[in-house]
Amino acid sequence: MSVVVEPVIVEVGDGIIEAFLSGDIDHKNAAAIRYDIDFAIERHKPKTLVLDFSKVEFMDSSGIGLIMGRFKKLSPIGGRLVVAGASGTIKKVMKIAGIEKLAELV
Amino acid sequence: MKTINEMKLIFPSNPENERLARVAISAFLTDLNPTVSVIAEIKTAVSEAVTNCIVHAYRGTTGLITVSAKASASGRVHIRITDRGCGIEDVKRAMEPLYTSHPEEERAGLGFAVMESFSDRLTVKSAPGKGTTVTLIKKICC
Numbered sequence: 001m002s003v004v005v006e007p008v009i010v011e012v013g014d015g016i017i018e019a020f021l022s023g024d025i026d027h028k029n030a031a032a033i034r035y036d037i038d039f040a041i042e043r044h045k046p047k048t049l050v051l052d053f054s055k056v057e058f059m060d061s062s063g064i065g066l067i068m069g070r071f072k073k074l075s076p077i078g079g080r081l082v083v084a085g086a087s088g089t090i091k092k093v094m095k096i097a098g099i100e101k102l103a104e105l106v
Numbered sequence: 107m108k109t110i111n112e113m114k115l116i117f118p119s120n121p122e123n124e125r126l127a128r129v130a131i132s133a134f135l136t137d138l139n140p141t142v143s144v145i146a147e148i149k150t151a152v153s154e155a156v157t158n159c160i161v162h163a164y165r166g167t168t169g170l171i172t173v174s175a176k177a178s179a180s181g182r183v184h185i186r187i188t189d190r191g192c193g194i195e196d197v198k199r200a201m202e203p204l205y206t207s208h209p210e211e212e213r214a215g216l217g218f219a220v221m222e223s224f225s226d227r228l229t230v231k232s233a234p235g236k237g238t239t240v241t242l243i244k245k246i247c248c
Contacts, residue, residue, distance in 0.1 A: 068212070
């Protein structure tokens with residue numbers, strides 16, 4: 001059974017923050033995830049934010065809103081967004097949205 | 107179209123029921139022997155449609171959402187998501203990628219684009235003040 005897990009946010013140094021996402025990202029869960037990541041952005045003003053989707057089991061376009069919103073938060077401070085670990089249907093949703101225009105996909 | 111199985115699920119427009127709808131449609135599809143990828147795509151499309159009901163149709167209120175599905179002997183599944191909410195004034199505009207009626211919120215405006223991509227055929231019927239029905243058709247096996 002998939003459950004909602006709060007993102008694990010790690011400061012790896014050199015201005016890089018990684019947020020490891022997991023569980024389901026839908027309309028209901030996106031707000032809590034957003035809150036935690038934005039707190040880290042405000043606190044650390046990262047040069048690079050990595051959103052790691054490798055443990056995400058489900059994502060609809062609410063996840064795209066999440067990525068687009070973090071891009072907007074990072075832009076004024078010159079931060080770069082990296083989206084990592086997306087595969088399968090989640091990657092297809094990202095392609096529909098053209099996320100590669102906003103973030104580096106790895 | 108000879109129907110070999112069907113389901114109907116009616117639930118209130120509470121956000122936690124987005125997952126209920128996904129789990130129910132997945133369980134329904136599993137017996138039809140689709141690929142994992144097809145299940146994931148249909149789950150995503152249904153989640154988008156149910157989210158639209160919660161976020162737009164019943165905005166600020168709670169109403170009932172009906173998810174019904176029919177599997178045919180030809181290997182197609184017809185899925186219908188219906189609400190009795192506010193309806194959509196301009197369906198064509200609502201279906202434009204990146205269009206959102208609430209730009210101040212973090213919505214991508216891609217719900218219908220995702221539904222279209224993950225189904226073979228998508229129809230949206232809506233009447234302002236009466237509600238909306240989204241129908242997704244997808245061939246899931248040969």
